[in-house]
Amino acid sequence: MEKTLGIIKPDAVAAHHSGNIIAMIEKNGFTIVRMQKMHLSKKQAEQFYAVHKERPFFGEMTSFISSGPVIVMVLEKNDAIKAWRDLMGATDPKKAAPHTIRAHYAIDIGKNAVHGSDAPETAAEEIAFFFPDLK
Numbered sequence: 001m002e003k004t005l006g007i008i009k010p011d012a013v014a015a016h017h018s019g020n021i022i023a024m025i026e027k028n029g030f031t032i033v034r035m036q037k038m039h040l041s042k043k044q045a046e047q048f049y050a051v052h053k054e055r056p057f058f059g060e061m062t063s064f065i066s067s068g069p070v071i072v073m074v075l076e077k078n079d080a081i082k083a084w085r086d087l088m089g090a091t092d093p094k095k096a097a098p099h100t101i102r103a104h105y106a107i108d109i110g111k112n113a114v115h116g117s118d119a120p121e122t123a124a125e126e127i128a129f130f131f132p133d134l135k
């Protein structure tokens with residue numbers, strides 16, 4: 001079994017889509033190992049997204065993710081990292097496959113409803129960032 005980090009972003013939490021997103025997660029066979037609603041500070045957002053600090057929209061993405069409450073989850077499944085990214089859909093919701101979370105709930109390429117780790121190393125780092133006691 002593999003673990004990955006998922007986040008329901010402020011746009012989807014504010015729009016009351018979190019219940020439907022969690023239902024999609026469970027319907028797709030993930031186990032929710034941890035789940036925490038929290039409001040990131042701008043500083044925490046900058047730490048979390050540090051790998052993106054050279055991108056032109058770094059200020060925008062860190063302001064957005066810290067603009068309201070998020071729901072942070074550790075998800076477990078066989079091949080969870082890829083399975084969660086498949087369920088999320090493409091970063092740009094206009095390009096996301098129809099059955100995906102982003103196709104249903106994302107507003108645009110920035111306010112795109114969910115986050116998912118992209119590789120085993122980043123999954124381990126991101127899980128430890130939010131849940132340092134989890135091994």
Ligand code: IDP
Nearest residue numbers: 057060061090091109110111112114115116118
């Ligand atoms: P991912 O979330 O699908 O892994 P990344 O390329 O890692 O996509 O980008 C991280 C986040 O940065 C995206 O989910 C989105 O919120 C934001 N982002 C990506 N591209 C843009 C853009 O062109 N404009 C504004 N925000 C963007």
Ligand code: MG
Nearest residue numbers: 115116117118
């Ligand atoms: Mg990414």
